[in-house]
Amino acid sequence: MSVLSWISVAVFLAAYALIATEKMHRVAAALGGAGIMLLIHATDAGAAFFSEHSGIDWNVIFLLLGMMIIVGVLKQTGVFEYLAIWAAKRARGRPFRLMVLLVLITAVASALLDNVTTVLLIAPVTFLVCERLAVNAAPFLIAEALASNIGGAATLIGDPPNIIIASRGGLNFNDFLIHMAPMVIVLMAVFVGLCWLMFGRSFRYDPERAGEIMALDEREAIADRRLLWQSLAVLALVMAAFVLHPVLHYEPSVVALLGAGVLVAATKVTTEQAIAEVEWPTLVFFAGLFVMVGALVETGVIGQLSEAAVAATSGRPELATLGLLGVSGVLSAIVDNIPYVATMSPIVEELVRANGGQQVLWWALAFGADLGGNATAVGAAANVVVLGIAARNGTPISFWQFTKYGLIVTVVTVTLVAPYLWLRYLV
Secondary structure: OOHHHHHHHHHHHHHHHHHHHOOOOHHHHHHHHHHHHHHOOOOOHHHHHHOOOOOOOHHHHHHHHHHHHHHHHHHOOOHHHHHHHHHHHHOOOOHHHHHHHHHHHHHHHHHHOOHHHHHHHHHHHHHHHHHHHOOOOHHHHHHHHHHHHHHHOOOOOOOHHHHHHHHHHOOOHHHHHHHOHHHHHHHHHHHHHHHHHHOHHHOOOOHHHHHHHHOOOHHHHOOOHHHHHHHHHHHHHHHHHHHOHHHHOOOHHHHHHHHHHHHHHHOOOOHHHHHHOOOHHHHHHHHHHHHHHHHHHHOOHHHHHHHHHHHHHOOOHHHHHHHHHHHHHHHHHHOOHHHHHHHHHHHHHHHHHHOOOOOHHHHHHHHHHHHHOOOOOOOOHHHHHHHHHHHHOOOOOOHHHHHHHHHHHHHHHHHHHHHHHHHHHHO
16 A cells, blocks of 8 residues: 555544544544545545545435434424323333333334434433333433334434445345344344343332323323424325335435425424534534545555455355454444444445345445444444433443443344344355
């Protein structure tokens, strides 16, 4: 490699280390790394902003933006508070039953929206319900974060790494439903059992507190019924358009932006209210990350790594698939799975070509990154969000408190995925 290539790798690894260790805010690290890449001419404005292969993936940015606006409007209806109270009443105040319902709601919502947005909405409400039941909220929050990463793996929009994989691999919403969702359902069933083993036996039922929960009326949580129905109608249309992509030929980013535009234009929600819930730091982080990875493409680093990976696994899709699943699970536990997938996706693209177009490699990357993100508190963005909410609400969750449960869930789920990929695609 050239001197410029080595410098680019050093800049990227330094930014990666800052992101992983949280010595610097991840947005600052990504933007700083991107700025240095431009400064040393590892990439340029044309490649960074306009190149399809080495620039910012605007499909990812605008898909997230559109979905954040839709969810921001939906939040104002009170539907998430409704679901929390509804779940507590259906559980009849029994803590483990409540955990199961909240976990399932989180998983389904993460598949339909995205896991970061879901935990942002579910976690604060969890504190309210746990306070009424006089139970520790920490196990619920940990379980919800883990469930959001598992449930988010089911769809294209459920977990940010999936969006990157879909864009790079030319995959659509239906591809994820067909190849990822069936196994995710199995994994969620196993996860509920793990929740009982990890948390369930420590809960205590309080009949008096349960009676107070049963006295609540969840319908009072709905702040605007008309806006709720309008939001649900738009969300249903957006989901239908995702599914009908092979017929309509609209990219998910276009669908999400159209849905957000219609929702803002057709309702009384103001523009300021609509964009108030947009996670701008997340979008800027993605942009900086894409520029850094693009610089590695421009300097030939990714190409050389791809050639080495192809040489090691060419003609052996079994080795490539299971190796990619395992490596992705381990590395996504150490660093945030978003930058990991952004770096690996161009390499996997070459592996897919070298192994006769084996799409199973994309599913190995997706499963490994999504499930591996559960292993540690910094493995996935949803985990970081939950720990931040817990600290702000006086229930701090330490890195190791989260990780001791996350590691168990990751080892079990990744282990179960290996035979699924082997039997469905390789035998």
